[in-house]
Amino acid sequence: MHETAIVSGLMRILEQKAARNGVAHISSVLLKVGRLQAVEPQQLVACFEMFAEGTVADGAELVIYVVGVRGRCRACATEFDVPRFHFECPACAGSDIEVIQGQELYIESFEASSVSSVNNVKARADV
Numbered sequence: 285m286h287e288t289a290i291v292s293g294l295m296r297i298l299e300q301k302a303a304r305n306g307v308a309h310i311s312s313v314l315l316k317v318g319r320l321q322a323v324e325p326q327q328l329v330a331c332f333e334m335f336a337e338g339t340v341a342d343g344a345e346l347v348i349y350v351v352g353v354r355g356r357c358r359a360c361a362t363e364f365d366v367p368r369f370h371f372e373c374p375a376c377a378g379s380d381i382e383v384i385q386g387q388e389l390y391i392e393s394f395e396a397s398s399v400s401s402v403n404n405v406k407a408r409a410d411v
């Protein structure tokens with residue numbers, strides 16, 4: 285399933301970021317997803333909850349921001365919102381359209397609910 289692959293990639297990135305920033309727990313994640321990714325936000329959230337169990341993002345809220353599709357006509361350079369995958373220039377009716385927005389898939393930001401200080405990390409390492 286498409287969503288499974290996306291979420292497993294996201295989890296890897298989140299765990300790396302958390303480790304690098306000394307984050308002990310992530311409380312929410314803001315994800316930007318272009319409409320062209322053709323993902324079902326609800327499925328993505330359900331999948332995320334499953335993958336996050338037992339990780340730094342256990343119980344975190346996944347907030348999905350869907351980015352609309354924009355194109356640029358290669359013939360006349362007009363930029364426009366692309367409605368329902370209808371790739372036609374509104375100015376010259378050309379169909380050679382370059383996608384300039386809508387293929388995004390990245391973590392915009394995440395919130396940490398607790399950041400372990402260097403001392404805490406040391407204390408834990410001693411145990």
Ligand SMILES: [Zn+2]
Pocket residue numbers: 357358359360361362373374375376377378
């Ligand atoms: Zn055009």
